[in-house]
Amino acid sequence: MGVRVIDVNRRRVVLRAPLGPNINHQSTLFGGSAAAIATLAAWSWLWVRTAELPSRPRLVVRSSAIEYLAPVEGDFEAICEGTEDEEYARFLIGLERKGKARIDLRARLEWNGIVAADLRGVFVALREA
Numbered sequence: 001m002g003v004r005v006i007d008v009n010r011r012r013v014v015l016r017a018p019l020g021p022n023i024n025h026q027s028t029l030f031g032g033s034a035a036a037i038a039t040l041a042a043w044s045w046l047w048v049r050t051a052e053l054p055s056r057p058r059l060v061v062r063s064s065a066i067e068y069l070a071p072v073e074g075d076f077e078a079i080c081e082g083t084e085d086e087e088y089a090r091f092l093i094g095l096e097r098k099g100k101a102r103i104d105l106r107a108r109l110e111w112n113g114i115v116a117a118d119l120r121g122v123f124v125a126l127r128e129a
Contacts (some may be wrong), residue, residue, distance in 0.1 A: 029072035038119035064121035
């Protein structure tokens with residue numbers, strides 16, 4: 001898939017991927033690659049944030065849906081800007097109290113100055129026993 005990390009911090013994750021290994025029969029981005037890379041951006045944001053915890057939980061994707069807004073005809077970026085601090089704090093409280101917590105995240109694909117896809121996913125953290 002050729003994914004590279006462009007930026008990663010507590011606020012956002014930006015991944016870049018080339019069209020070449022992710023191309024479909026119409027010479028645009030394959031939908032499966034789009035969904036996988038957008039999911040990876042959101043999962044990576046949560047992975048970075050939970051690295052700050054005393055013990056890192058296991059992270060899984062509970063569900064996701066992607067809306068394709070425009071065709072992608074070149075290299076593109078997947079961007080997840082995480083959540084508000086209050087929402088992340090609620091997530092941490094649930095993880096501490098119940099040993100598991102869920103959080104809703106969004107990631108978008110951008111190409112040529114436009115938003116080409118929007119992913120909404122539910123991610124779950126499970127504290128190791």
